[in-house]
Amino acid sequence: MNKMREVLLDVRNLRVEFKGKSREPFVAVNDVSFQIYRGETFGLVGESGSGKTTIGRAIVRINETAGGEIYFKGRQINGRIPKELDYEITQKIQMIFQDPMASLNERAKVDYIVSEGLYNTKAYKDESERKAKVEAALLAVGLLPEFASRFPHEFSGGQRQRIGVARAFVMQPEFIIADEPISSLDVSIRAQVLNLLADLQRLHGLTYMFIAHDLSVVRFITDRVAVINKGQIVELAETEELFANPLHPYTRSLLSAVPVPDPIEEKKKQVIAYDPSQHNYTVQKPLWTEVTPGHFVLGNADEVAEYSISRA
Amino acid sequence: MVQPILAAKDVTIKFSLRGRILTAIRGASLNLYAGQTLAIVGESGSGKSVFTKSFVGMLDSNGWVESGEIMFEGQDLAKFKHDKEWAAIRGCKIAMVFQDPMTALNPLRTIGLQIQEAVELHSDARGSVAKARTLELLRDVGIDDALHRYHQFPHEFSGGMRQRVVIAIAMACSPRILICDEPTTALDVTIQAQILGLIRTLQERYNLTVIYITHDLGVVANVATAVAVMYAGDIIEYGTSSEIFYNAQHPYTWALLSSLPQLGIKGQPLYSIKGTPPNLFAEIVGDAFAPRNPLALKIDFVERPPYFQVSPTHYARTWLLDPRAPKIDPPATIKHLREKFVGVRA
Amino acid sequence: MISKKMTTLEQQDLFTLANYDASLGERTGYSNYSYWSSTVRVFLKNWAAVACLVILTILLVFTFVQPYLPAQRDPNEINISPETSRQLRNVPPGQEFWFGTNSIGQDLWARIWTGTRTSLGIGIAVATWNITIGIIVGAIWGYVRRLDRLITEIYNVLDNIPTTIVMTLMAYMLRPSISTLVIAMGVTGWVPVARFIRTQVVIIRDREYNLASRCLGTPASRIITRNLLPYLVSVIMLRFALAIPGAIGAEVFLTYIGLGLPLNIPSLGNLINEGRQLMMIPTMRYQLIFPSIVLSLITISFYVMGNAFSDAADPRNHV
Numbered sequence: 001m002n003k004m005r006e007v008l009l010d011v012r013n014l015r016v017e018f019k020g021k022s023r024e025p026f027v028a029v030n031d032v033s034f035q036i037y038r039g040e041t042f043g044l045v046g047e048s049g050s051g052k053t054t055i056g057r058a059i060v061r062i063n064e065t066a067g068g069e070i071y072f073k074g075r076q077i078n079g080r081i082p083k084e085l086d087y088e089i090t091q092k093i094q095m096i097f098q099d100p101m102a103s104l105n106e107r108a109k110v111d112y113i114v115s116e117g118l119y120n121t122k123a124y125k126d127e128s129e130r131k132a133k134v135e136a137a138l139l140a141v142g143l144l145p146e147f148a149s150r151f152p153h154e155f156s157g158g159q160r161q162r163i164g165v166a167r168a169f170v171m172q173p174e175f176i177i178a179d180e181p182i183s184s185l186d187v188s189i190r191a192q193v194l195n196l197l198a199d200l201q202r203l204h205g206l207t208y209m210f211i212a213h214d215l216s217v218v219r220f221i222t223d224r225v226a227v228i229n230k231g232q233i234v235e236l237a238e239t240e241e242l243f244a245n246p247l248h249p250y251t252r253s254l255l256s257a258v259p260v261p262d263p264i265e266e267k268k269k270q271v272i273a274y275d276p277s278q279h280n281y282t283v284q285k286p287l288w289t290e291v292t293p294g295h296f297v298l299g300n301a302d303e304v305a306e307y308s309i310s311r312a
Numbered sequence: 313m314v315q316p317i318l319a320a321k322d323v324t325i326k327f328s329l330r331g332r333i334l335t336a337i338r339g340a341s342l343n344l345y346a347g348q349t350l351a352i353v354g355e356s357g358s359g360k361s362v363f364t365k366s367f368v369g370m371l372d373s374n375g376w377v378e379s380g381e382i383m384f385e386g387q388d389l390a391k392f393k394h395d396k397e398w399a400a401i402r403g404c405k406i407a408m409v410f411q412d413p414m415t416a417l418n419p420l421r422t423i424g425l426q427i428q429e430a431v432e433l434h435s436d437a438r439g440s441v442a443k444a445r446t447l448e449l450l451r452d453v454g455i456d457d458a459l460h461r462y463h464q465f466p467h468e469f470s471g472g473m474r475q476r477v478v479i480a481i482a483m484a485c486s487p488r489i490l491i492c493d494e495p496t497t498a499l500d501v502t503i504q505a506q507i508l509g510l511i512r513t514l515q516e517r518y519n520l521t522v523i524y525i526t527h528d529l530g531v532v533a534n535v536a537t538a539v540a541v542m543y544a545g546d547i548i549e550y551g552t553s554s555e556i557f558y559n560a561q562h563p564y565t566w567a568l569l570s571s572l573p574q575l576g577i578k579g580q581p582l583y584s585i586k587g588t589p590p591n592l593f594a595e596i597v598g599d600a601f602a603p604r605n606p607l608a609l610k611i612d613f614v615e616r617p618p619y620f621q622v623s624p625t626h627y628a629r630t631w632l633l634d635p636r637a638p639k640i641d642p643p644a645t646i647k648h649l650r651e652k653f654v655g656v657r658a
Numbered sequence: 659m660i661s662k663k664m665t666t667l668e669q670q671d672l673f674t675l676a677n678y679d680a681s682l683g684e685r686t687g688y689s690n691y692s693y694w695s696s697t698v699r700v701f702l703k704n705w706a707a708v709a710c711l712v713i714l715t716i717l718l719v720f721t722f723v724q725p726y727l728p729a730q731r732d733p734n735e736i737n738i739s740p741e742t743s744r745q746l747r748n749v750p751p752g753q754e755f756w757f758g759t760n761s762i763g764q765d766l767w768a769r770i771w772t773g774t775r776t777s778l779g780i781g782i783a784v785a786t787w788n789i790t791i792g793i794i795v796g797a798i799w800g801y802v803r804r805l806d807r808l809i810t811e812i813y814n815v816l817d818n819i820p821t822t823i824v825m826t827l828m829a830y831m832l833r834p835s836i837s838t839l840v841i842a843m844g845v846t847g848w849v850p851v852a853r854f855i856r857t858q859v860v861i862i863r864d865r866e867y868n869l870a871s872r873c874l875g876t877p878a879s880r881i882i883t884r885n886l887l888p889y890l891v892s893v894i895m896l897r898f899a900l901a902i903p904g905a906i907g908a909e910v911f912l913t914y915i916g917l918g919l920p921l922n923i924p925s926l927g928n929l930i931n932e933g934r935q936l937m938m939i940p941t942m943r944y945q946l947i948f949p950s951i952v953l954s955l956i957t958i959s960f961y962v963m964g965n966a967f968s969d970a971a972d973p974r975n976h977v
Contacts, residue, residue, distance in 0.1 A: 047500040060873045090875035103866040107693075107888035120875035153691055156588040157356070167870070186355035187527045191571035191584035198581065213501065216530070220573040220582075257505045259530025261572055263553050264652065266533040271505045330696060330976060602676070611672035636673045 005037040008073060008175055008207050009059070015067030016054050028054040030231040031068070033288065036175075041201065041208040043222030043239065045215055045254070051231040052211045056177045059209075060095050061086075072175070091121050094168035098180040100160035104152040110163055111148040114138065117171045137170035138163075141196055158189035162196065169200060177209045182217065194221060216258045219243055224294075227251045230276075233288075237295035247297045247307040250274050279303070316343035317521060318367065318489065323380035323390065325359075325366055325545075334592050336362045338545040338600075339380065341619075344489070344521060349512075351524040351532040351553075353568075354542035357589050360525045363542070364491050366390070368406050369398035404434045407482035411494040413474035417466040423477045424450075424462030427484060434485035449480040452517075454510055472503035476510065483514060490515075491523045496531065508535055529572060533557065538625075541565050544590050544600035551626030558653030560646060561620075561628040563608070564601045570645040583643055599631070607632070607640055693973065700970035707966030710959035717955060721778065724771040733768040733924050748942055757948050760932055766948060773924035774952055777906045780839055780925070784908075785901035787844045789894065792851025797882045799852060800859025813853060821846040825908070829917035836923065843908050851897060858890050892971030899964025903957035910953070926953050 016029040029051040036042045046052045057063040058078065059070055070078040077089055094117070097103035104113055114134045117123075124130040135145040141162040152160055161181065168176055178197065182190040198221065200206055212218050218225055219239055226236040227250065235248040246252045253274035260266055279286070284300035291297050291308055299307065325337040337359045344350055354360045365371050367382060369392055382389040385405070392398055402408075410416050418426060428446045431437055437445055443462075450458035453476040466474055475495060482490060492511065496504035512535065515522055524535060532539060533553070540550035541564065549562040560566055569575065570583035587604040590596055599605075602612040609631050620633035631637055642650075702708060724730060731737065737746045737759060745763035749755055757766035799809040828842035862868065863886065871881050887894070906926060912918045913927030914934075921928055926949050933946030969975055 047502070057869070062869055062872055087875070090873075095870070095873045097866045097870055099866055103870050105867045105871070105885050108884060112884070116871060116876060117874035120877070151693070153693070158588065164870070167874070171874075187529065188355050188568055188571055188585045190573065191576075191582040192586070194573060195581045195584050215501075216574040220576045220578055253502060257501045259501075259504070259528065259534050261529035261533045261557070261569070261574055262652075263533045263536075263557055266530070269534075271502075271509075274502065330691070331699070603679075606678045608676045608678065609673055610676045613676060614672065631673070634673065636670065638673065638675070 005039070007035050008038045009036040009209070010071040010074075011035070011055070011059075011068070012071070013068035014055065014058065014065060014070065014078075016051070016058050016063055017066040025066075028231055029058070032228070032231070032233050033068075034226055034233060034236060036207060036209060038174075038207050039201075039205060040223040041210055041221055043218040043225040044209060044211045044228060045213065045218050045225060046228035047213055047254075049230070050228045052213075052228050053179055055228075056095065056179050056209065056211050059177060060093055061089065087121055090117065091123065091171050092173050093175045093177070094171050094173040096161075096164050096168050096176060096178045096181045099184045100157050100164060101184070103164055104160055106152055108151075109148065110138075110150055110152065113152070113163060114148070114167050114170055116167065121171070123171070133170055137166040140169060140200065141166045142192070156189075157185055158192055161185060161189075161193055165193070165196060165200075172204075173206070175207045175209070177211070179211045180213065181210075183213065190217075197221070214258065215254055216260065227254065232298060234298045235296065241292075241295055245295075247291060247295070247310070248299065249278060314345060317346045317384070318342075318344040319381075319383045320363075320367075321381050321383075323363070323366065323382060324378040325362055325371065325375060326378045327372070327375040329374065329593075332593050336375070336545050336592060337366075338596065340542070340545065340547045341380075342540060342547055342550070344523065345538075346488075346521055347519065348538050349515065349522045349524065349536050350538045350540060351526060351536035352540045352542055353526060353529065353532055355527060355589060357544075357592070358542040359545040360542050361493055362545075364408075364493065364523060364525055367489075367491065368402045368408055369395070370402070370408070403430065403482075403487075404485045405487055406489045406491065407485065407487040409475075409478055409482050409490065409492045409495050412498050413471060413478050414466075414498075416478050417474060419466050422463050422465055423469070424464075427477065427480050430481045430484035445484075446480075449483060450477075452483065452514065453477070453480045454506075455480075470503075471499050472506060475499065475503075475507055479507075479510065479514070483518070486518060487520070489521045489523065491525070493525045494527075495524075497526075497528070504531070511535070529568070530574065541568070544596065545592060546600060546629065548601070548630070549626075549628040551622065551628075554653065555623065555626040558649050559622070559626070560642075560649075561622055561626075561633060562601075562630045563605045563632070565628075566642050566646045567605075569649065570643045575645055575649075583645065599629075609637060691976075693976075696973075696976040697967075697970045700975055701966055704966045704970070707963050710962045713955060714959040714963070717774070717952070717959075718778070721771050721775045724768075731765040731768045733764060733772040734922055735765070736763045737765060738763070748936075748945075750941060751944055758944050760945055761936065766929075766945065769924040769929060770926075770948055770952060773926050773929050773949065774956075776836065776919070776923060777909060777926040777953075778902075778956070780836060780843075780909055781902040781905040783840050784843045784847060784905035785898055787840070788847040788851050788901055788905075789898050791844075791848040792897075793855050793887070793894065795848065796852035796855025797859055797886060800856040801863055801878055801882055801886065813849065816846070816849050817853075819846070825912060826915065826917060829912055834917065834920050836919065839909055839912065839919065842912070843905055847901075847905070847908075851901075854897065855890070855894075858893060859886055862886060862889055892968045895971065896964045896968035899960050899967065903960045906953065906956065 012033050014029055014032045015027065017025040017027050020026045032055060044052045044055065054063055058065050065078045069076050072089065072093065075085065077085065111134060114137055115130055118130055118133060124133060134148055138145050138147060143159065143162055143166065152163065182193050185193060197208065201208060210218065210222055222239050224237065225239050225242050226233050229250045235242065235251045242251065246255055253272045256270060256272040281300060284302060286298050286300045288296055288298055289304045291304060297304065297307055320340065320342045322339045322341055323337055324335065324339055327334045327336055340363060352360045362371065366377055367389060377390045380390055417423065424446055427449055428442050431442045431445050447458045447462065450461060455461050455473065455476055469477065496507050499507065508531065511522060514520060524531065526532060536553045538550065539553055539556040540547050541556065541562065543564050549556065549560065549565050556565065560569060567583065567585045571585060573582060576582045585604055590600050598614050598616055599612040602608040611631050617629045617631045619627040619629050621627055632640055739746050746759050747761055747763050749759045751758040755765055755767060757770060760766055798805060824846050825842045828845060829838055832838040868881060868885050871885055909918060909925060910927040910930055913931045918927045919925050929949035930946065930953065933949060936942040937946050
């Protein structure tokens with residue numbers, strides 16, 4: 001049934017490397033493949049250094065790819081691309097950053113910050129139209145239009161993050177990558193931003209890729225989740241399916257460690273440690289296999305057999 | 313009546329900032345009992361760090377304790393003026409562990425020397441005796457290869473291991489109270505579980521009293537026996553962990569619990585607290601949470617609520633508990649949690 | 659306040675639900691912290707810097723006002739005594755000549771103020787040139803990764819050429835004049851500035867707000883002018899403030915080795931040089947002391963003010 005939906009983003013065998021001091025480049029993303037359908041919220045969950053942010057940045061072309069392809073609506077968008085396609089992606093794919101204290105230009109007024117993308121793609125006829133767009137974007141995120149003439153330091157963290165959302169939203173994108181948008185926010189503000197993202201999605205048909213390190217938050221907002229560890233996706237499934245039947249040992253370990261704000265549940269919890277050396281990949285190489293429809297796992301043939309049995 | 317080991321009463325702390333006075337803590341009171349694990353919960357700007365820093369005399373130079381008392385072992389810590397007076401308490405009887413292990417350690421010295429320095433500072437041990445104690449501390453915090461690790465530098469450790477070293481330094485003097493300021497926020501979830509487990513082990517072994525400062529209610533649920541909720545420089549509710557989670561009384565605590573995505577229902581909007589915390593430069597009249605509280609009474613804008621007792625261990629600063637107040641229905645999430653409370657109490 | 663005097667009805671009313679206005683909560687988060695007014699406030703708290711600012715302003719104003727004051731002499735005029743018809747050489751400071759005269763009878767007072775004007779002019783021109791070119795090259799060098807290797811190699815070559823030799827050569831090849839000096843100092847003076855700016859740019863170029871701008875499609879030139887440079891204002895001001903006395907000092911040095919301005923264009927360099935030659939004669943030391951005092955005042959003032967402003971412009975000091 002998923003196959004009937006339009007594939008908006010198609011990532012195939014993506015590989016991203018960083019040149020370090022040693023001769024060997026550091027492989028941040030190693031052979032990652034997944035698809036995102038129009039209208040869904042796709043979660044990408046991993047710990048720090050797993051490569052999740054790198055994937056997001058590779059899609060918006062901040063990081064260069066060393067291998068593999070990224071297709072957006074059927075056209076390849078990584079590597080060298082023609083200028084018009086670059087413009088088109090700038091408008092259609094946008095990003096929300098993690099730290100509201102660092103992701104806004106402190107020396108620019110909110111008006112300039114929100115309009116920056118509009119200036120770049122000349123997406124307005126005249127000054128009054130631009131102003132109208134900025135006002136509409138600020139209102140859409142729950143801020144007052146009078147905030148346009150102020151500077152970022154005059155606002156709180158939650159308000160700043162909403163300015164960041166307005167900045168992405170004013171471009172009228174189709175696909176937004178939200179890179180840990182609530183991790184740096186206070187607990188009481190997170191709900192505001194999550195509700196806002198959900199509202200915008202409902203009203204404007206947006207598609208999200210939600211990058212996070214907190215599985216419990218992801219459960220609330222995503223339709224499908226991919227779990228990534230050290231540059232490789234180890235499991236991908238619909239959210240409820242992943243939480244009900246986690247197959248990969250890393251996923252299980254991650255799930256067991258997530259703190260739940262419920263003392264009774266917490267006392268009952270047992271943390272499972274993940275030991276990467278438990279996989280024996282010397283003889284049988286791990287493959288990305290579909291265990292049940294829509295539920296993928298990285299494992300060699302023996303492991304997949306085990307998982308299928310435990311799932312059944 | 314069990315006496316608290318630390319009793320803060322009506323503490324007011326002010327800061328001089330850009331020529332104006334900011335009241336960071338407005339008459340907060342707190343009792344800490346031996347063996348407890350107290351979690352102080354609040355958003356940034358609520359004053360939770362500032363409040364605990366006043367227990368160890370680490371307020372920034374532009375801040376001071378204006379009034380109130382902090383009684384510890386018969387002394388009033390609020391009256392301390394000089395660093396000398398703090399020498400016997402800070403690091404020694406009350407130790408602090410900070411959030412970021414990367415910046416808490418000196419990158420140019422081996423961790424062994426850093427721990428040993430703390431040992432020598434707070435005891436008479438020197439030389440090989442101090443070193444033996446250092447190795448013992450390293451093993452205590454779960455660093456197995458102690459002798460080898462003794463000579464290593466902080467950059468050779470991972471984040472979780474560094475936090476263990478920082479805890480070892482804090483434990484050097486066998487303190488009575490350990491204050492942990494967001495000790496696991498910068499760590500991954502799996503490491504976080506290990507560090508929390510470590511602190512619990514140390515607590516049992518050495519009969520420590522621990523204060524956790526955090527905004528993560530999941531961590532609170534895991535570790536805390538008692539919880540104090542702070543808002544705008546005041547403790548608005550405190551009680552045992554079960555009482556706060558399953559029988560919260562203050563609208564802010566309700567809002568906090570209702571807004572957690574972990575407790576949310578998919579497809580329905582989360583309850584979110586509108587607006588932002590109040591400006592602490594200004595004088596606050598009445599209940600600080602009132603402008604953001606859809607369940608505020610008129611009196612919340614007029615007069616500050618006193619502490620109302622819900623149980624011998626549970627107090628909340630809200631006019632809703634006054635007998636004259638109307639009976640308000642808490643949000644759905646809270647009602648759901650209250651059902652669990654009945655089960656717990658029974 | 660609830661008081662016993664209130665009727666039970668009034669008390670009861672207080673315990674009813676208040677009207678909830680969501681926007682009330684939205685406005686309370688506003689803080690009216692202003693970057694520039696905090697900078698000025700911190701700067702003014704530093705009394706040494708304020709004193710230097712006052713001194714420098716007086717000095718500057720005076721150098722421009724001085725020619726228009728009554729009874730001022732021409733700096734190049736050789737003053738002849740009406741009685742003896744001989745040149746009034748080396749007259750010590752007194753009623754007639756406030757700063758005395760030099761070895762050929764020129765009025766030192768007029769020469770010093772004219773010289774200060776000239777030296778300040780050279781200093782500001784050179785500093786402006788160096789800073790501007792340094793910023794342009796440094797920003798591009800730091801931000802555009804593809805050009806990093808190339809410019810680094812060019813820098814390594816330029817940096818290893820002793821600037822003294824370049825300055826000397828240029829001053830030697832061209833006729834001595836103000837523009838010669840400015841060119842000579844400007845040919846190499848921008849290089850260390852470029853290096854410094856490049857380092858600063860490298861530090862901030864990958865901060866999230868710059869990544870966000872890239873993601874929005876902002877071209878490199880606008881990222882440099884709107885994102886990076888405004889952030890570096892405080893360090894740029896410091897370099898500028900220190901570059902001025904640096905240029906004046908370089909001019910003094912060039913004059914010392916004989917490649918400075920001709921004597922008919924007074925400058926602090928010539929004056930100090932002339933004075934140096936008479937240093938050993940106690941009664942004529944005034945010819946060295948006066949220009950030296952002026953030069954010292956300028957240098958110290960710029961130095962103190964530059965540092966104070968740079969500290970004040972750092973947001974971490976706005977407490």
